[in-house]
Amino acid sequence: MSADFSQNHFALFDLPQRFRLDSERLDQAWRAAAGEVHPDRYAQAGAAEKRVALMLATRINEAYRTLKSPLDRARYLLSLSGIDTREDTDTRMPSDFLMKQIEWREAIEEAQGRGDPTRLDALAADLQQQNQQLLQQLAQALDDSQDLDLARLLVRKCRFMEKLGQEIDEAVEALLS
Numbered sequence: 001m002s003a004d005f006s007q008n009h010f011a012l013f014d015l016p017q018r019f020r021l022d023s024e025r026l027d028q029a030w031r032a033a034a035g036e037v038h039p040d041r042y043a044q045a046g047a048a049e050k051r052v053a054l055m056l057a058t059r060i061n062e063a064y065r066t067l068k069s070p071l072d073r074a075r076y077l078l079s080l081s082g083i084d085t086r087e088d089t090d091t092r093m094p095s096d097f098l099m100k101q102i103e104w105r106e107a108i109e110e111a112q113g114r115g116d117p118t119r120l121d122a123l124a125a126d127l128q129q130q131n132q133q134l135l136q137q138l139a140q141a142l143d144d145s146q147d148l149d150l151a152r153l154l155v156r157k158c159r160f161m162e163k164l165g166q167e168i169d170e171a172v173e174a175l176l177s
Contacts (some may be wrong), residue, residue, distance in 0.1 A: 006141065008080060009063035009066055009067050009076060012059070012060065012063050013026060013029035013030065013033065013064075013067070015029065015030060015067070017077070017080070018077075018142070018143050019052065019070075019073060019074060019077060019139045019142040019143050020139050020143055021067065021073070023068070026064070026067055026068065030060065030064040033060045034047045034057065034060055034061070034064075037040075037053045037054075037056040037057040037060065038057070039053065039055070039057070044054045048088070051119075053104070054171060062116075070135050070158075071155065071158050071159070071162065073146075074138050074142060074151060074154070074155050074158070075155055077142055077157065078142075078148060078151060078152060081148055083148050083151075083152055085152050085155045085156060085159075086152075087155070087156050087159045090156065093153075093156070093157065093160070097157060097160075101160060102121065104127070104164050105164070105167065107119070107123055107150070108120070108123060108168055108171050110165055111123065111171065112171040112174060112175065115175055117172060117175050120168055120171055121172075121176070123168055124165065124169075124172075127161060127164055127165055127168065128129050128165075129156065130161060131161045131162075131165075134154055134157055134158050134161065135158070137150075137154055138151060138155065138158070142152060144153065
């Protein structure tokens with residue numbers, strides 16, 4: 001068991017430091033790393049060794065969750081470059097994007113008011129498609145052009161989309177209850 005807590009998440013799993021990653025390779029690397037620090041392997045170990053194994057297991061799981069999520073992976077890559085996405089404080093967005101947000105919210109409210117789960121499903125599908133386009137743009141900004149300012153904006157846009165998705169889920173849940 002190597003207790004190198006200074007490795008970044010990508011190095012921890014021996015993956016290239018890129019937005020685009022092989023999720024199967026990530027899964028395999030996580031399983032192997034998690035297996036090395038599994039509590040069963042340290043049942044007879046001393047207290048200090050058990051603590052280190054637990055800390056490593058926590059770090060491995062945190063790194064895995066971060067890299068598994070495209071949005072969290074993008075945030076992490078930006079943070080490695082010293083960029084804070086400021087998602088909670090910087091709400092400036094292009095006006096066309098904000099107008100689309102308003103249209104989606106109105107459509108969600110209308111569908112919920114009508115009790116129309118089919119329309120909510122269609123909105124969710126549209127949102128998913130838009131989000132996939134944003135993630136493709138994010139991959140290009142981070143991996144191809146290294147445009148970190150654009151990547152920061154795209155992460156903030158994805159966060160807006162995530163919130164819209166939550167609103168749709170809540171609207172569907174309200175209709176089903």
